[in-house]
Amino acid sequence: MSDQRVVRPTPISGFPEWTPQVRAVEQRWLDHIRAGFESFGFASIETPSVENLDVLMAKGETSQEVYTLHRLQADAKDDSDARLGLHFDLTVPFARYVAQHFNELTFPFKRYQTQRVWRGERPQEGRYREFTQCDIDVINVDSVPLHFDAELPRIVYRVLSGLDIPAWTLNVNNRKVLQGFYEGLGVKDPIAVIRAVDKLHKIGDEGVREILEGEGLTAEQIDPCLALARIRGAGVIEQVRALGVVSELLEEGLEELAFVLDDLADLPEGSVVADLSIARGLDYYTGTVYEASFDDDPGYGSICAGGRYENLAGQFIRKRLPGVGISIGLTRIFAKLVAEGRIEGGRICPTDVMVVVPSAERRADALRTGELLRERGFNTEVFHSTAKVGKQIQYAAKKGIPFVWFPPFEEGGEHEVKNMAQGEQGAADPAVWSPAT
Template sequence: MSRITPLTGFPEWLPRERVVEQRFLDILRDTFELHGFSGIETRAVEPVDFLLRKGEIDKEVYGVRRIHADQAERDAMALHYDMTVPFSRYVLENAGKLEFPFKRYQMQKAWRGERPQFGRFREFIQADADIVDRGTLSPHFDAEIVSLIVDLFRRLDFGRATVRVNNRKIPEGFYRGLGIADTTGVLQAVDKIDKIGVKIRDLLPDEVTDEQADKVMALAGIRTADGGFATRVRALGVTHPLLEEGLAELSALIDAVAPYADGTVLADLSIARGLDYYTGTVFETNLDGFAELGSVCSGGRYDELASDGKSTYPGVGLSVGVSRLMAVLVRDDLVRPSRGVPTCVLVALADDAHRDASNAIAHALRARGISAEVSPSAAKFGKQIKYADRRGIPFVWFTSDDGTQQVKDIRTGEQVDADPDAWTPSEDDRAPRLIRKEQ
């Protein structure tokens, strides 16, 4: 057999880790649907020219072709590197069949050819949720998305998550009020403040004076848990209509989410989100104590998700880095499954002649939604119990010679008479659940 060569950047979780990932996705799915979002899945590939519209990501895109393919096919398709681009195409293709505003979520894999490192993979799962409308999108949907983030991380219970929110109109209007022409260049520099701090001054465009740079840094340093940020911004003495518009929109958002946020949503005017398609609300979410991960949920508003020349489709949405979060959950054992297999009951096997009877018991349990499997061999009962214990199966089902049936909780040793058409485990035992590490 040839030697196996590991591939970096393509995670493969062990069964117990996969249970954590699946429960993670279940919570995301349930929360999205509680908030009225419909699930979709787009194809894995898109036309190359469609994916490369942003230009700067061409080195990160994986092309797709048959081994025996001509040049035209080699240049035709590529794997998507996020879900925003395929979603924009999906909206345009299906606009006549969708009801707007359209609320969608997606949880699927994406591929990006970047250098693998902790928390960053070449193949990864993203979970996105967006609200899109035709023509205009009401600003109250921005607050709805931020409230969704708060609810997501409250239900995930991975620790305290802080949602830092800004509005792109605030820095852009502020920079214009300062007389700075290259507002995009300043935004892209400020976007790196979490990584390099005050060194971003060296990245500011050459046109920015020292006095202007001081104001830029002062704006980026404003952070409040309430609407007080607006007063602090105005105290800097810079005025511009776009700035006032952004202050009003962010104030309305903070006021709207405050009753549900328990102090986890902050107005943070350093949040820039350097991509130029963001036009209003922008946000990043950080897990307290895990600065190395950066933002684990980010996004914002974009006035042109898609356009067909006649109609424009603005949207606001979020993206959760599922694989990035999984990396730290696994490494630090922050969350573990109550067991590594779905099986709740192992049906013991007295001898091979009784396998049909044991299969019938397992079938009756499964018919009632209880995961069950029959022992792989008719070993001594002690060995069958050890087999269940090694796999984390909590119950073993026995049938005595007189036909009496009993189920044993091998964790406590308690054994009781049972009927496969009536016995039910506790909700905690019915399926693997997540157990959070005590801090």
């Protein structure tokens, strides 16, 4: 070993990394999510990790979080990288993608996109600098049927209920209900109220009241705003109407919300719930909004969020492209379970069977047996040396490999297989063997 200086590697804060066993579970999650998205007909896209800064900044927001790229020893003549930034979500890249490939896409375009995103924010519980999001969106020219607003929570329900995670609830609301209600109350700037109500779960009634007072709302306006935010669960439509506020936009929103809830009536009670406190601070949502969190830890933040937008790609193309989308915060969910020790069970390696190599002379035979088992769908390792058989079996035990295969130790002999969990060993034919028999 050389005496060179050793750079001791340390974890980088905000950039999670898993052991192979944990990664095996994450991969299973990703497969499950993908299968769920595809089962509803969503097509996969991926975009580059970077966008031009003018694309990332088209909405003029979040600039503080953007990581820009620089070459370590930049060639002054070539500054083509200087305007590149890592994407901080998958919505902006999706909007840009749709505009750029408009003539190559078939609408309504239903896409899913599972990629890493980067945000240069201070790492803290549930907040990472690099994390994976799983997004689904439907986008169309001019209008998007309301049915999709109901389909997305259905997909999220199917996907999340197939993962072994703590109880969660997907809350649904409609921005038109909020905005129409505030307008009906004679509020001048309904968006400011939406932003305040969005903070309700963090700052409470009194905090929201204070902001609204600052916005010039009267107690007669603030009280119904807070009453609206308390409405949740069954019969929300009637409860809102009972508050006696009337506006055209409110009525439109209530009808949309009722349609979505009705379409999801077959899902188990409590999985998708109307919650009039859900506001989603982002300006581009215009109708249905979604937000899911863990029932026993709502303060952890949303594990899934989205909504309807009237015109997502307007910055990039002169077409009206409304849509509705939802994003599952894979890393946020997964990392919490890892931190709490709930993710443990992954396999050390994907090997189903390890083939023993009896001797150097019989290695070719062992390799053939390995190929045969692989063709039959078993992940198969042929042992990597001609160590003593006991040592080979020890390796299989150490790696958690469930079956050890013994090809004939001499020409014309029998194949045998050992079940490592039970220790049983018996004759078997690699061309027909099944672990179940």
